[in-house]
Amino acid sequence: MTKRRESNFLEDIFQMVLEGCFFLFWTAWVKISEICSIDTGRIRFYSWQDYRLYGMSKSDKKQADFLTLKIYESLIEANLYQERSRSKSFYDFVRDRYYKVVDLPRVFVRISKDEKYQKNLFVKICFSPQALAKMGTDKFLIQLNQVLAINDSGLVASEPIANEQGWFTYSLSSINYNSRLEISAFKDLPISGNSLSVKIDKDHVWNMAHEYSGIVAGASGTGKTSLLLYILLLLSAQKTRIFICDGKNDQLSSLAREFLPQDRWASGSESRFVVHYLLEVMKARYQYLQDVRKDSPEKTFESVRSDKHLPQILLILDEGASIVASLSKKEQTTYLKELQQLAQMGRAANISLLLAFQQPNALSLPTSIRDQLTGLKVVLGSLSQISPETKRMVFGSGVDLLQTKKSNVGTGYIWLEGSAQPETFSAPELPQEADKLYKLCSQALVNQKNLKLA
Template sequence: MRGLFSYKGKRIQLYYRYLNIWYTFFFSIPSLTLAAWLCWKNLTNIVSVIDGNQKARPQIIMLGILVSGLIFLTIAVSLIGMKRSKENGGYFSRLQRCQWLLKYLIKNNLVDTKKIKTETGSKELIRVPKVYYRKKDSLDCFTFELGGKNHKEFLMMGSVLEELFLGDLVEIDRKPMLVTYKLLLDTIERRLSIREVKAENGSIEIMEGVSWEYDKMPNMLISGGIGGGKTYFIYTLIKVFMEIGTVKIADPKKSDLGVLADLPAFKGHVVMEKEEIFRLLEDSFEMMIKRYKYMREHENYTMGKNYVFYEMPPYVVIVDEWAAFFSTLDYKETDRVLKVLMPLILQGRQAGVYMIIALQRPDAQSLPNGIRDNLLAKVSLGRLSELGYKMTYGVRPYGPVMMVC
């Protein structure tokens, strides 16, 4: 019953097409009222000019200029105010999204139409199907009622909404007779500088409204092509985790992350050679085992508590260009890597040991044995192909994922 009567948002109506005009008129009412009052006060002079008396003509001309200027100024201020509201994500920004969707529905015949006869011929009546819009936290939610003639079309609206609003579809919520698409819009305006990104209470705010709760969604998969911002994003994670814990970095291509090895703060924390990467993963596995032993032997050992309870910092291992590294391994080397990598990913969360793997193409050859599925936090940088999204998320990214564009 609670789901049946849950708030879906405001229903999009046909009159939304004309709301900008009506709002402009509404904002102009004070000026129109003042103009009417001025005309009423000068009614005698206006009538005399109409009757041919030219003495009051200059005064009436000035009155006309004043009234016209007042109305024009009010309309201009109204339009500027509505434009600013759209730019700042205010009410008129939300109204504009409703109007865009309404226009799409009409243009693509996703509305009910009926012709009725009139005295002068006939006219077409348009009835908009039950479509709702609401703003919930950082997401824009569009709800469509199913079961009508547009049932199939409404089930496929996710990609349409992404294209209409240039946003990212992050979740599809299905209920009886309803489907809700939740989009993250205005991604550029939501970006944070690297200095603004902080870790607090087991969570990192990646951008406004998008956080990674690394204690609840341990381990991360990062995908993205050249120029998508993958390296800069990894730099941000390195900076954040360096402030609260230990970061180990592997760069098999000896490129963007490898240069950090020359900095004093990263001495002993960056590896690039194959054997060094082997040892890094094995040492991280040993670190996880030691942490579990420390927790079990702690005088305040409490079942179910994680590393935070025992005041241990996070231990994060970042491997960039994973595919370039994994593709060079022979059978024995692959077995050596997976022998420690799988336990790190599956068991590391409670001990505070996390894996972050970055690559351009997260296919099954590079991430075998369910590794991809157990990297719970998934981030795609830039725009990927449909196949690229499927490789990253398993399905189109509908759910608790992050897409940073």
């Protein structure tokens, strides 16, 4: 036991009066820690400017104060603090106990009950170098989630992102928050004035004007085809010209057979002809642009998006590995070479690619093609379903996927160009009834045969 420091009688009386007043008046409206000399009143005083910055409501501040208090207690229990000196201690007359004088990491909690802020909730902790040296491999994540669970916050923390100043930012997500779009009829499609905008869920929008081509991966049964179907229906409703290559000759082929021009879809090995045809379309567009710029040099730097003769084209290629496997060696070489040209040069001709694979290995999707698919990256499935190779092929090396409680079909990880790291998402839910889904498809695809390529 640390010995109490020497003090005179008047000092003791004065301290007892102050602590008595504190106990009677201050504790009437704040919550006090059981293990440290800190309370929600002082936490509010330290954080009020940040609370104001993030527009938190009175109830949000109250909950944040309490969670911060519990996080401080957890930091002490995890020994993640810095002692000022082993000989220094503080004696509390009211509680009749000693407290060490320590420096705790700075903590800030941003929470909100408003749904529009649900994707911007976090806990920030500024660890000292000494605390970082003590920190385990879990980076305080386990203890933080225990605090959230014990206090019934309805929140779960993700693995933190650190900066050079020692701040760790743990993203928070609501267990009850559902970002999934429910599409039960044509009117539910989130059609935008920008025909290149694809709303994947409430929190993620793929803008093909800036985030051009994409890749979708996932094991069988994780919802790849459903996601591709949603994207092609949404873009078709916005008059994007659709091309389809279906490696497994399944649902997409059936829809294409009925609604798309004959030269804009194929299945299995015949897909190489669609890729070749689209390559010729691209070359024709390049020649058109060259002629326009030759006749009007002042248009050299104009955006091709504004040219009415170059409407947007999207090639959706499902089960790419099956297509490659169905071709001879010579056909594979030609097919992959032409697909590479489309991936590398399609942007300037308003041609986008969206390729889907169970596992995008180097044989079915060479690096030269995969490196061009940077706008939208999706891996469907739970963390246990995603192989290290698939994660590396889609998201690159050195990327960690955060554990999520979402495990339904159509859930997974998405990485849009400009994002710091992959995030969890839920693909839109399409009608379960076959007749309703067919009606939705027929309404969205009805004009495809009448849409000209130029």
